[in-house]
Amino acid sequence: MMLETVSERLSLKCKCCWENLKREVTGGYAGDLLSDVMANSSAGNIWVTRQVHQNIVAVAALKEHAAIVIVQGATPEKETLDKATKEGIPILVADMGEFEVVGRLHRLLYPDQG
Amino acid sequence: MGRVYRCNLHMHTCLSPCAELDMYPSSIVKESVVQGLDVIAICDHNSSENVQYVIKAASGTGLVVIPGMELCTREEVHLVAIFENLEGLASLQEAVYDQLDGTNDEDAFGIQAVVNEAGEVEGFNEHLLIGATGISLNRAVDLVHSLGGLVIASHIDRTAFGLIGQLGFVPPDVPFDALEVSAGLGISQARQRYPELRGYAFVTSSDAHFVGDIGRASTRMYLESPSFAEIRLALGRLSGRYVLE
Numbered sequence: 001m002m003l004e005t006v007s008e009r010l011s012l013k014c015k016c017c018w019e020n021l022k023r024e025v026t027g028g029y030a031g032d033l034l035s036d037v038m039a040n041s042s043a044g045n046i047w048v049t050r051q052v053h054q055n056i057v058a059v060a061a062l063k064e065h066a067a068i069v070i071v072q073g074a075t076p077e078k079e080t081l082d083k084a085t086k087e088g089i090p091i092l093v094a095d096m097g098e099f100e101v102v103g104r105l106h107r108l109l110y111p112d113q114g
Numbered sequence: 115m116g117r118v119y120r121c122n123l124h125m126h127t128c129l130s131p132c133a134e135l136d137m138y139p140s141s142i143v144k145e146s147v148v149q150g151l152d153v154i155a156i157c158d159h160n161s162s163e164n165v166q167y168v169i170k171a172a173s174g175t176g177l178v179v180i181p182g183m184e185l186c187t188r189e190e191v192h193l194v195a196i197f198e199n200l201e202g203l204a205s206l207q208e209a210v211y212d213q214l215d216g217t218n219d220e221d222a223f224g225i226q227a228v229v230n231e232a233g234e235v236e237g238f239n240e241h242l243l244i245g246a247t248g249i250s251l252n253r254a255v256d257l258v259h260s261l262g263g264l265v266i267a268s269h270i271d272r273t274a275f276g277l278i279g280q281l282g283f284v285p286p287d288v289p290f291d292a293l294e295v296s297a298g299l300g301i302s303q304a305r306q307r308y309p310e311l312r313g314y315a316f317v318t319s320s321d322a323h324f325v326g327d328i329g330r331a332s333t334r335m336y337l338e339s340p341s342f343a344e345i346r347l348a349l350g351r352l353s354g355r356y357v358l359e
Contacts, residue, residue, distance in 0.1 A: 035188075035245050055274070058222045058244075062219055062222040
């Protein structure tokens with residue numbers, strides 16, 4: 001599924017790198033411990049997190065995530081957006097909490113699963 | 115006869131991936147002296163190879179350099195651990211490397227340079243220093259104490275990697291020697307924000323990753339002399355030594 005489609009369906013607000021919304025998503029990962037995300041997520045994943053500091057961009061770049069979705073309407077820090085722009089990683093913000101975002105994203109990506 | 119000393123118990127060197135390369139030992143010492151600091155503690159992320167070089171660079175300047183490390187616990191809480199000498203720090207380092215997985219990626223995280231007192235690069239640290247160790251918060255505090263060190267919870271007011279941000283609260287049964295509040299907040303404002311934490315000693319430090327930040331905050335302590343043992347007394351408010359708030 002296209003990242004752009006995910007963004008529309010989940011009513012996400014894109015904060016940077018709009019030009020990179022036309023990319024395929026391979027799946028998702030939810031986590032707020034950076035060490036866990038580094039160990040367990042995969043390339044092409046949408047990473048859903050509550051973290052807003054600039055280290056999330058380094059992790060997303062390292063793991064080649066498709067995008068970062070920040071939940072609870074939290075505001076990404078300026079350094080985070082600057083770094084994400086440099087790396088070409090879209091940062092999207094959801095008003096919903098992490099549980100709802102992950103639930104809806106999972107249903108969207110895997111409609112056949114229970 | 116005691117007096118007030120300016121102590122900056124948390125600063126990084128170019129060994130930390132997020133610190134600038136200008137944070138090499140002699141540069142840190144020079145700026146610390148210019149800023150009028152009496153005591154500094156060197157605390158790189160999960161590492162300590164540059165501490166001995168900062169100590170050497172400070173020789174003859176009057177600046178006291180305390181060996182330390184900023185350890186990242188399993189819960190991604192940052193703790194500053196400081197020691198009287200390099201031996202205690204070396205033991206902690208062994209335990210940390212034993213529990214730290216991963217290799218650094220310089221493009222993603224930054225360069226981790228070991229630089230000596232003459233400004234020469236000795237090598238690069240290959241560990242993923244930005245990572246979290248497998249050591250839990252409680253175990254980390256016990257370990258540092260068992261090695262004779264002091265534990266200061268880093269920047270508790272910061273949402274990222276601070277005790278309150280990561281755990282939601284300061285766990286009441288953990289014997290922190292002090293809680294550090296960030297340069298932007300300061301001790302007196304922190305006391306207003308966290309009245310429930312009045313039982314803890316508060317310090318503030320620069321947490322400098324850049325030379326320009328070295329002077330941005332320090333803690334004034336009334337001590338008989340600028341030493342680790344005296345700082346331990348001041349944090350405990352013992353024998354007339356104390357932290358000025």
